[in-house]
Amino acid sequence: MNPKSAASEEMPHHDVRPVDALVMDLLDARNVDAMAEAVIRGLDGTGDYRLVCSSDWPREATCHPALSERDDPDAPLEAAESVLAAVRAGASPACGGRVLCDDGGAVAVLLPCTPSQAARRPLASPRCEPMLEAAGKRLAELLTARRLRSSVRQLAQSERLQHALFAIADMAGSDHDMPTMLRGLHEIVGGLMYAENFYIAMFDEDSDSLRFLYFVDTVDADGPDLDTPMPMAELMYGRTWYLIRDAKPLMGSTAQLRRQVSGPLHQHGAADLDWLGVPMMRHGQVRGAVVVQSYVSEGCYSDADRALLGFVADHILTALERKRDQEELERRVAERTRQLAEANRGLQEQVRERERSEQVQTSLYRIAALANVDDEAERFYRHIHLAVGELINAQNFFIALLSEDGQCLExxxxxxxxxxxxPPRPLGRGLSEYVIRTGKPVLLDSERARKLIDAGEIEATPGVGTISLYWLGVPLLDSERVIGVIAVQSYSEDLAYDERDAELLQFVSYQIANSLQRRNSAEALRRLNAELEQRVQDRTRELREQIAVREQVEAQLKHQVMHDPLTGLPNRLYLRDRLERAIAGLRRNPDRRYALLYLDVDRFKLFNDSLGHLAGDEVLREVSARLGQCIREPDVVARLSGDEFAVLLEDVPVPKVACKVAQRIQDALSRPMHIAGRELQTSASIGIAIGDARYASTDELLHDADVALYRAKSAGRQRFVLFDDSLQQQALDVLGVEHELRNALARHEFEPYFQPLVGLDDGAVIGYEALVRWRHPTRGVLAPGEFLPVAEDSGLLEAIDWSMYRMACRAGAALVGEGQFMTLNISPRHFQDPEFDVHLLALAREAGFEPARLRIEVTESTLLGDPDAVAAILERLREAHVDAALDDFGTGYSSLGYVQRFPLKMIKIDRSFVAPLGDGMSQRSSAIVAAILALAQSLGLDVVAEGIETDVQRRALQQMGCVHGQGFLFGRPEPASHWRH
Structure with a gap:
């Protein structure tokens, strides 16, 4: 076969241009459209192929040649996407299309238009391959350049929009008025799109009206009235009406707008070619509209313009609202400023009037006070002159008074x-006589004086005095009778008087007349008093002796009622009276505070029981004397009852002063007393309450001082406590704690904790001390110090103790081994029961605890309560193999004789003597510990040192011969389960 003939059969029947010429056409193409036309023309001229191109695939895709109205607009893009997907997947497209370029954004796909063309697959021809490769490269360059140009245009548009938004924001915050700002907004919108015809309207939902803030139109020159709101009914079915009602943008020609609105469209205003309006929205509600329109074909709007105007409209609304709020604020500020200015003027006038009134009132008070001052007449009148001179010009001033017979003027x-x-003169027809005769104020100048002379009311008498230019005189009235004249006069044209001065001087004259009358009355009264004085003195001498006798009796009775017969000190009644005065004085002078010291003699019952009541009375008298030495006048020491005393300190600027006095009392009472042939050591517990504005009654103050005293006694006596809010809160919480204690007993919330007693040499456990703990449901495990004081005061201590003894014996039965023991702390209250030992032994047997392994711990104060009864109980317990230990030895008041008297097995050295032991140990503490060890050894008693917390303390005790110890060094109190493991 002839190759040429075969080639001719494969070639299309239409003319084909040389490939080199086609490649040159492709390279010469300057844009995508030209490039697409060259590619299609190079393949064949019959339009059997289409080229789909996009610089931002798949957006902005275009088809070449353009589609006809009969073609499906989506078919080429769908075919191109199918070809592109196949090529990206590494497969051959089914339709015979080819991808000329694809970088993810710039994409060009060549598609056959007909199935027959696709079947022949002419794109695979070697002749077309160079052209298609060159076309792909060139299309990639052109599409990339188009994408870059589009990005540049978008950036430029974004920059213009950003500048426009900044300009809108700056304009909203500027000091331009509303018209200027609206013109500026028009210019800004005009920089973004065609806006030669532009208006802004605000919608008022309440009145259903539209107010055009700005309106510029090149055709419709009349436009709406910018100052008058327009009802929406007048705009019904118009474009702006639909913009507000439908709350969505509208754009296009009148025909296009008819398809966008929700009803019939009526034409309002001049007919245009293109119209664009967007609603201004806030929180989903339409607040207004921004509209641009065009009467020329060059000013048509696009979707980009609609989006841009909608975005700008939000910022325009914000700017309008800010400007409106700013103008409203400025209007309110201006209105408020005007109101304040008017109010200020009124206040200034009131201030001036009040200052004048106060000045007048001050002068009147001063004049009134002069009547009570025992000064000579000249000094009295001079003070009146000064008082009048503060109100009006009184440089020339005189007072004229009628004589007693009314014939002369003095x-x-x-x-x-x-x-x-x-000098005094007989009554004539002068100005002063004229005022007295008429009884009214007279204000004259030269002309008025001449008229009075011509009328014969006054006479121009030469030699009487220099004629003044201005003269003002007012009568002095005494019970509606004129007694004289007060007058001022001026010789200068610059110092004239007016009706206001006359009214003011007349007002002052009343007070001057009253002062003169009181002064005259006072003088007459002094004369009468002088006459009565002698008679009063005579009568006084007679009554003085009677009064003296009565006062002596009354003072004696009052002293008996208000004082304690034993000590001679003021009693509770007297103290309450002084406290009420102190409280009243604090109301008058809040800076002058006071203090109440409430004190109780420690262990006074012991003195009475041991030495007798006569000796107790002597102790009280000695305490009273020492308390009196600790205070100064006008402070008070009072005896309230028994051994209770109170000290009232009148002047306590700071609480530290009361504390110093309390310490002084402690020091005074600590000195030994010699009573009934014995040397006694006394002390006192003191509660202090500082008087301030919160105390309205004496009972409140006494209560708080008593609370502080109770706290001092609870803390160990021989101390003072200053009352504060925390003590008050603690006092209020006592009832709550007592209630919780009762519930705790019912719910079995108390449990025993055990602390080991060990040998100091090897640490072997010789026994356990049972200690009570309260497992509180909300506060956790509470130590005894947090609830036992309340339990003791409320009478619940014995019930808690017996509950704890029972649980300790039950737990101890499994804990205490052979040769070991368990100790229970017994309070003094239990020894008041003569059968305490019987109950305790019965409880131990019931709990299964062997009595021989049980020891009880008592304090020295327990031994001193009722020594005989305590000794009997301890002796019976020892017979039942229950030994006794003396706890906290050395801190109480017992003598060594008591240690020998009671059947004791063990002594426990108090932790206060153990704590100072160490490298720099206290010689005093070491000497006391050595003495206790020697005493115990001589009596055959076991010794346990309490409170051992360090190895240094342990070694020091070992060196002194102590065998047993107890403390945190060997273990803290824990439940029995802890030690069994």
């Missing part, structure tokens, strides 16, 4: 720049 005070003092 001048007791006269000050004048021109004339000297005037």
């Amino acid at each position: 001048f007791p005070y006269f000050v004048d720049d021109k004339d000297s003092a005037r």
